Amino acid sequence: MQIDLSGRTALVTGSTQGIGAAIATGLARAGATVGINGRSGDRVEEAIGRLRGDAPGAEFVPVTADVTTEEGARRAAEALPRVDILVNNLGIFDSADPLEITDDEWRRYFEVNVLAAVRLVRQYLPGMSGRGWGRIQNIASDSAVVIPAEMIHYGMSKTALLAVTRGFAKQAAGTGVTVNSVIAGPTHTGGVEDFVYGLVDRDLAWDEAQRVFMREYRPQSLIQRLIEPEEIANMVVYLASDQASATTGGALRVDGGYVDSILP
Numbered sequence: 540m541q542i543d544l545s546g547r548t549a550l551v552t553g554s555t556q557g558i559g560a561a562i563a564t565g566l567a568r569a570g571a572t573v574g575i576n577g578r579s580g581d582r583v584e585e586a587i588g589r590l591r592g593d594a595p596g597a598e599f600v601p602v603t604a605d606v607t608t609e610e611g612a613r614r615a616a617e618a619l620p621r622v623d624i625l626v627n628n629l630g631i632f633d634s635a636d637p638l639e640i641t642d643d644e645w646r647r648y649f650e651v652n653v654l655a656a657v658r659l660v661r662q663y664l665p666g667m668s669g670r671g672w673g674r675i676q677n678i679a680s681d682s683a684v685v686i687p688a689e690m691i692h693y694g695m696s697k698t699a700l701l702a703v704t705r706g707f708a709k710q711a712a713g714t715g716v717t718v719n720s721v722i723a724g725p726t727h728t729g730g731v732e733d734f735v736y737g738l739v740d741r742d743l744a745w746d747e748a749q750r751v752f753m754r755e756y757r758p759q760s761l762i763q764r765l766i767e768p769e770e771i772a773n774m775v776v777y778l779a780s781d782q783a784s785a786t787t788g789g790a791l792r793v794d795g796g797y798v799d800s801i802l803p
């Protein structure tokens with residue numbers, strides 16, 4: 540299958556590192572112009588420098604904005620007025636005692652992980668529908684389906700994102716715009732290394748820390764290793780392609796078999 544995204548413009552939120560950077564690389568290698576988003580100009584420029592090495596000849600647009608705010612969404616629209624492929628990747632996660640999570644923290648998880656994505660969908664979906672082609676993808680998590688006791692607020696936000704995805708897919712019915720979510724499983728990113736070391740002995744070397752984490756906290760994983768960010772990016776690139784035109788309103792899993800379910 541030859542995926543060609545040339546002529547398409549993508550925005551990947553939270554793409555200075557981790558899964559977002561891998562998605563940006565994948566889309567750029569397939570020919571898309573990609574908006575790189577983070578909160579600081581230095582981090583965005585540094586990321587673009589790295590990505591140019593990973594996707595030679597590709598075109599990147601800096602989108603320096605905190606897209607979890609209304610002002611940030613406006614700045615994104617100024618930097619990239621036309622977006623054909625929107626990937627709402629940005630998300631925060633942490634572990635917390637469920638009884639200790641404050642109201643403000645619940646609200647913050649909703650604002651950052653759900654409302655920011657909704658705002659960008661509102662911003663870009665009408666243009667996509669008008670042009671008769673578009674791809675919206677929301678990066679969800681296994682925690683949307685299998686709520687970890689130590690991450691209820693995070694799980695709640697990702698479950699909400701699945702609901703939002705299905706709803707906007709209906710809103711976009713018949714327009715040529717597809718809306719899907721990608722259920723990522725435990726993935727090997729810098730953020731997750733910090734998270735893992737919050738739960739296991741900090742003195743363990745990374746390989747051993749990963750093994751202990753998977754055995755004790757993610758025993759359901761069928762691959763018993765963390766997923767590499769590129770493995771998530773491969774699904775996102777496919778969903779962004781012309782070839783994926785009949786896939787919409789769905790939740791596609793790249794979770795290493797973590798969610799114990801036959802249906803996706």
Ligand SMILES: NC(=O)c1ccc[n+]([C@@H]2O[C@H](COP(=O)([O-])OP(=O)(O)OC[C@H]3O[C@@H](n4cnc5c(N)ncnc54)[C@H](OP(=O)(O)O)[C@@H]3O)[C@@H](O)[C@H]2O)c1
Nearest residue numbers: 553555556557558577578605606629630680723725726730
């Ligand atoms: N890692 C996993 O195991 C895993 C598993 C399942 C799902 N996911 C989901 O995958 C997504 C990416 O996770 P990740 O682990 O790759 O994240 P990460 O390594 O923590 O990266 C977060 C990215 O978001 C940017 N960012 C944070 N707040 C921002 C804001 N307010 N405005 C703009 N950019 C912001 C950061 O850039 P700056 O710091 O430069 O602003 C960075 O590029 C999240 O939605 C997460 O829930 C992750």
